[in-house]
Amino acid sequence: MVDLEAVRKAVGGLRDPELRRTLEDLHMVEGVEADGDRVTVKVKLTTKSCPLQGQIEGMVKERLAGMPGVGQVVVQLSEMDPQERANLFNGTVQKAPILAPESRTQIIAVASGKGGVGKSTVTANLAVTLARMGYEVGLLDADIYGFSIPRMFLLSGRQPTAIDNKILPMVAHDVKVISMGNFVEEGTPVIWRGPMLGKILNQFVGDVLWGEPDYLLVDLPPGTGDMALDVARLMPKAGLVIVTTPQTVASGVASRAAHMARKSEQRLVGIVENMSTFICPHCGEATAFFGEGGGEFLAKQLAVPLLAQIPMTLSIRQGGDAGKPAALTDPVIGEVFEDLARKLVTEMQGQEARSGTAGR
Numbered sequence: 001m002v003d004l005e006a007v008r009k010a011v012g013g014l015r016d017p018e019l020r021r022t023l024e025d026l027h028m029v030e031g032v033e034a035d036g037d038r039v040t041v042k043v044k045l046t047t048k049s050c051p052l053q054g055q056i057e058g059m060v061k062e063r064l065a066g067m068p069g070v071g072q073v074v075v076q077l078s079e080m081d082p083q084e085r086a087n088l089f090n091g092t093v094q095k096a097p098i099l100a101p102e103s104r105t106q107i108i109a110v111a112s113g114k115g116g117v118g119k120s121t122v123t124a125n126l127a128v129t130l131a132r133m134g135y136e137v138g139l140l141d142a143d144i145y146g147f148s149i150p151r152m153f154l155l156s157g158r159q160p161t162a163i164d165n166k167i168l169p170m171v172a173h174d175v176k177v178i179s180m181g182n183f184v185e186e187g188t189p190v191i192w193r194g195p196m197l198g199k200i201l202n203q204f205v206g207d208v209l210w211g212e213p214d215y216l217l218v219d220l221p222p223g224t225g226d227m228a229l230d231v232a233r234l235m236p237k238a239g240l241v242i243v244t245t246p247q248t249v250a251s252g253v254a255s256r257a258a259h260m261a262r263k264s265e266q267r268l269v270g271i272v273e274n275m276s277t278f279i280c281p282h283c284g285e286a287t288a289f290f291g292e293g294g295g296e297f298l299a300k301q302l303a304v305p306l307l308a309q310i311p312m313t314l315s316i317r318q319g320g321d322a323g324k325p326a327a328l329t330d331p332v333i334g335e336v337f338e339d340l341a342r343k344l345v346t347e348m349q350g351q352e353a354r355s356g357t358a359g360r
């Protein structure tokens, strides 16, 4: 005898790979039936064109395999009607828009004074680390000219699913990702300017079904251009983390980014010094390749904490190119980023509490 309640519970406990919620929460389990040991599970997808339907079918079969009394498993897929979908998206998936005062999502914008200091690398590694620590994480790649996030998450060339004018973020390494890089042909230059940038950012925030992540990381373009100002305008509560190298600090470009943030009344959370030392892949010796003390100097100057000093390692570069951030594969780097994530979470909580906005 098949225990249909147990089957329903087992299927209901599976998580939708895109929406990151259980099928039960999403009201996707329409019914379970048994005819002898032949079990039929009816699953209602948000859309029949869902590219993950094969994956969902496989998940159900794998989950039920070997359950007492269960022999053959048949998965019948159907589709929600627009009303059911709207109820689901506006209710279960996204209770409040991500920028609404009642949203629980904390936004962390990651900036740098100039390009090439490793801002995207730090953002990607921080995102996967927060996800590994159990937080729900979204990553918005607002570096629309020099997007490198899709490559770092092995998402190049893929397109997110769009349903009823909403976009589902792609998921990689447990992080929900949206990047301009997934909306344009590879190698095509992005030439929008001024007001268009604000519109894209608006869309990436308003039209993407982020759900309710604990943290939304925003990878800003380098420098103090239009996009950084748009982020300040659209996300006034975002905390800003500035990535610098010891050398960049010396040239003063990092502090320009910080001063702009202050001017636009953005909340500075802290500094991350990247490429602090070069770790030789052969002998393991650490060399202060770009000088020393820069991050600390900037942190003192701005009266914010130095959250981390990230070494320059082969594993970080290789992880970025291979689509698997090194924080997931190199235990030493994993530890460095976990330390950064813990400090960042604590600092954000402290700032919230001090400004009296905790629990918003």
Ligand SMILES: Nc1ncnc2c1ncn2[C@@H]1O[C@H](COP(=O)(O)OP(=O)(O)OP(=O)(O)O)[C@@H](O)[C@H]1O
Pocket: 112, 114, 115, 116, 117, 118, 119, 120, 121, 122, 143, 146, 147, 148, 221, 222, 274, 275, 310, 311, 312, 313, 314, 316, 317, 318, 320, 321
């Ligand atoms: N700590 C590190 N160790 C080794 N390589 C690193 C490290 N940080 C960054 N890199 C490498 O440096 C290059 C530039 O990094 P990244 O793309 O993250 O910079 P960025 O500041 O985001 O640049 P841009 O804003 O111009 O896109 C990449 O090849 C990346 O793999």
